[in-house]
Amino acid sequence: MSTPASPTAPRNETAPAARDEAERTHQGTEAAPARVALVGADGFGLVHLRNLERLSRAGAVVLDAVADPRPPDADTIPEGTAQYASLEELLAERPAPDLAIVATPLQTHGPLGAAALDSGAQLYLEKPPVPSLGAYRELLAHAESRGAAVQVGFQSLGSHALPAVDWLLESGEIGTLRAVGAMGVWTRDLAHYARSRWAGKRRLDGIEVVDGVVTNPLAHAVATALRLAGARREEDVASIDVDLYHAHNIEADDTSTVRIVTAAGLPITCALTLCATESAEPWVTVYGTEGEAQFFYTEDRLVVRTADGEREERYGRTDLTENLLDHAATGAPLLSSLEDAGAFMRVLEAVRTAPSPRQIPSEFVDWVGEGPAARPIVRGIEEVLECAVRAQATFSEMGLPWAVPNEPTAELSLPDGQVVAELRGGAGIAPTLSPRPYLHPVRTLAGTVVTAHLPLDHPWHLGLGMALQDVSGTNLWGGRTYTREAGRYMWRPDHGRIAIEGTDAVPGRLALALRWHAHDGAALLTEERTAAAAPAGDGAWRLDFSTRLTAARPASLGGPGSNGNAGGGYGGFFLRLAACEGARVFTPDAEGEDAVHGTAAPWIGWSALFGGRSAGIVIAAAPEAPDDPWFVRLAAYPGIGSALAWERAVELGEGEQLARTFRVWFVDGPLDAARAAGLAAGATADGARRLLGP
Numbered sequence: 029m030s031t032p033a034s035p036t037a038p039r040n041e042t043a044p045a046a047r048d049e050a051e052r053t054h055q056g057t058e059a060a061p062a063r064v065a066l067v068g069a070d071g072f073g074l075v076h077l078r079n080l081e082r083l084s085r086a087g088a089v090v091l092d093a094v095a096d097p098r099p100p101d102a103d104t105i106p107e108g109t110a111q112y113a114s115l116e117e118l119l120a121e122r123p124a125p126d127l128a129i130v131a132t133p134l135q136t137h138g139p140l141g142a143a144a145l146d147s148g149a150q151l152y153l154e155k156p157p158v159p160s161l162g163a164y165r166e167l168l169a170h171a172e173s174r175g176a177a178v179q180v181g182f183q184s185l186g187s188h189a190l191p192a193v194d195w196l197l198e199s200g201e202i203g204t205l206r207a208v209g210a211m212g213v214w215t216r217d218l219a220h221y222a223r224s225r226w227a228g229k230r231r232l233d234g235i236e237v238v239d240g241v242v243t244n245p246l247a248h249a250v251a252t253a254l255r256l257a258g259a260r261r262e263e264d265v266a267s268i269d270v271d272l273y274h275a276h277n278i279e280a281d282d283t284s285t286v287r288i289v290t291a292a293g294l295p296i297t298c299a300l301t302l303c304a305t306e307s308a309e310p311w312v313t314v315y316g317t318e319g320e321a322q323f324f325y326t327e328d329r330l331v332v333r334t335a336d337g338e339r340e341e342r343y344g345r346t347d348l349t350e351n352l353l354d355h356a357a358t359g360a361p362l363l364s365s366l367e368d369a370g371a372f373m374r375v376l377e378a379v380r381t382a383p384s385p386r387q388i389p390s391e392f393v394d395w396v397g398e399g400p401a402a403r404p405i406v407r408g409i410e411e412v413l414e415c416a417v418r419a420q421a422t423f424s425e426m427g428l429p430w431a432v433p434n435e436p437t438a439e440l441s442l443p444d445g446q447v448v449a450e451l452r453g454g455a456g457i458a459p460t461l462s463p464r465p466y467l468h469p470v471r472t473l474a475g476t477v478v479t480a481h482l483p484l485d486h487p488w489h490l491g492l493g494m495a496l497q498d499v500s501g502t503n504l505w506g507g508r509t510y511t512r513e514a515g516r517y518m519w520r521p522d523h524g525r526i527a528i529e530g531t532d533a534v535p536g537r538l539a540l541a542l543r544w545h546a547h548d549g550a551a552l553l554t555e556e557r558t559a560a561a562a563p564a565g566d567g568a569w570r571l572d573f574s575t576r577l578t579a580a581r582p583a584s585l586g587g588p589g590s591n592g593n594a595g596g597g598y599g600g601f602f603l604r605l606a607a608c609e610g611a612r613v614f615t616p617d618a619e620g621e622d623a624v625h626g627t628a629a630p631w632i633g634w635s636a637l638f639g640g641r642s643a644g645i646v647i648a649a650a651p652e653a654p655d656d657p658w659f660v661r662l663a664a665y666p667g668i669g670s671a672l673a674w675e676r677a678v679e680l681g682e683g684e685q686l687a688r689t690f691r692v693w694f695v696d697g698p699l700d701a702a703r704a705a706g707l708a709a710g711a712t713a714d715g716a717r718r719l720l721g722p
Contacts, residue, residue, distance in 0.1 A: 178366035203318030209417035212310035219400035228278030240280035464526035466493035586677030600672030608636035633704035644699025
């Protein structure tokens with residue numbers, strides 16, 4: 029399916045550079061109208077018929093002949109138009125057309141396109157151009173040998189909003205480009221896949237088809253994202269990760285993520301489904317360091333968001349058939365040339381050669397409608413897709429219950445072998461999220477998951493672990509950085525990573541050797557981290573978490589608080605909690621977010637319903653620094669931590685060490701202050717220090 033839009037749609041008048049580009053439209057000439065042959069008059073061919081009627085009235089074209097094995101309805105084509113059952117018959121009996129438009133099933137594009145080129149015609153080829161990278165290269169070479177132009181039917185690439193986005197970046201209004209994301213939520217019913225033999229197939233009769241959400245229905249999202257990221261040709265793509273699924277009983281994918289890194293290092297994440305609750309307008313968002321531009325490509329609508337607010341702009345669109353005619357007449361650049369489809373074909377090839385899509389289990393799918401109108405809805409898919417785009421993550425990396433399991437780096441178990449937490453090493457975490465090891469999911473003894481990672485509100489929040497936003501100028505927390513000089517949060521190229529250099533896992537204990545790297549790759553710190561798990565009675569288990577940091581060179585350990593953001597002194601030990609209801613946070617002397625945040629107390633407790641199940645967490649203050657304040661968030665999101673640098677950075681000389689130890693209890697059932705105090709009573713300094721040794 030393509031995405032036509034009216035060439036006369038309103039156009040924004042606020043961006044001069046965009047306006048200059050937008051006003052390059054079809055130039056009339058005194059030449060005779062171009063003779064057009066339409067191959068495929070059904071399906072999207074009907075859209076081409078309507079467009080050709082418009083162009084015919086303008087004197088630009090004449091529809092000379094139609095080729096389709098099923099004769100089109102008489103009222104859909106001009107009277108007297110020659111009709112043939114195949115392109116072969118058409119070319120044998122008619123003079124070669126000036127322009128051939130091929131709007132046929134995907135697997136026929138290559139042979140029909142080549143035949144049209146052999147006749148001497150210019151070619152308009154519906155998307156996707158062909159179903160494999162090899163076939164693409166063959167067709168491209170064929171066109172070059174014939175000296176013919178080939179336009180690919182990615183209609184959105186004719187939108188005047190694209191140069192407007194370029195202008196937003198060139199002017200600096202949204203800052204420097206840092207990422208591109210695309211999201212599409214459409215629906216498809218059983219009738220859609222029953223309409224033809226090739227619908228929803230990866231192969232048909234031994235021939236490649238690749239009719240999945242990424243490569244056909246929402247292919248415009250992928251192609252538009254690539255174009256806005258500056259990736260046009262094969263060599264513009266460095267790497268591709270695909271994660272393919274289906275809820276329908278089909279071969280191809282209907283719910284997928286695609287993560288692309290361009291040759292320039294820019295990340296592109298596409299999250300797409302045909303199993304949404306309701307269809308919505310798909311979008312591609314360009315993320316800048318100072319704002320973003322969200323492009324709803326089926327409507328040529330652009331929403332620009334900066335610190336100054338939000339505005340909406342609407343644009344026109346250059347028709348791709350007119351653009352191809354202009355190219356033939358005046359040499360105007362093609363807006364969607366076959367050569368510029370190389371980057372998209374790299375994505376299609378990754379989908380084609382990937383393992384077959386995984387079936388989403390029925391317990392995660394609801395069906396609505398009856399008979400041919402029945403269609404699946406993947407539960408919660410809209411939020412899942414948005415999270416995937418924001419976190420630049422695949423479904424598997426997100427740990428979705430219906431996705432391919434993302435095997436942990438190691439497991440933390442009780443001495444009897446019961447696994448209570450999994451170690452994630454940080455592989456696949458986007459660079460701007462500061463990749464690092466963390467524990468997730470962490471479970472109670474009854475199996476209630478109490479941690480979250482990659483959440484929509486703060487994708488850089490990663491389960492339970494250690495993170496700091498400013499280690500000698502490197503962000504090892506993720507996301508934007510708060511600087512004293514700017515007095516605000518800013519996107520900066522300052523993200524580092526914490527790498528695992530050694531792992532030792534035995535029942536009841538997990539030990540890690542880590543190295544903290546600066547944004548330029550230099551070593552900042554080494555870390556010895558230990559997590560020990562033991563039963564604690566009263567429906568609880570205890571985590572003894574210890575860390576010893578050693579400065580590889582003089583190091584400053586700070587964060588927003590030490591950089592002047594009053595009350596925002598997070599950084600150090602942090603626990604991002606799972607979504608919960610009825611949450612309470614308390615210490616021995618206070619209760620509530622405002623009362624507890626920024627205070628020191630011997631322990632902090634959290635009680636809530638996680639997925640409808642009651643559970644709680646108690647954290648005892650580090651004996652090495654009992655006055656470190658607690659960092660608390662409840663209203664905006666659920667999270668608690670111990671602030672290492674609340675107002676002042678910790679300065680370490682080369683070789684100097686800093687240690688922190690925490691005892692954390694995870695309990696099933698309601699948690700109140702009395703129960704929390706009883707658990708925390710066993711957290712003595714001597715007992716905690718034994719974890720680190722002498």
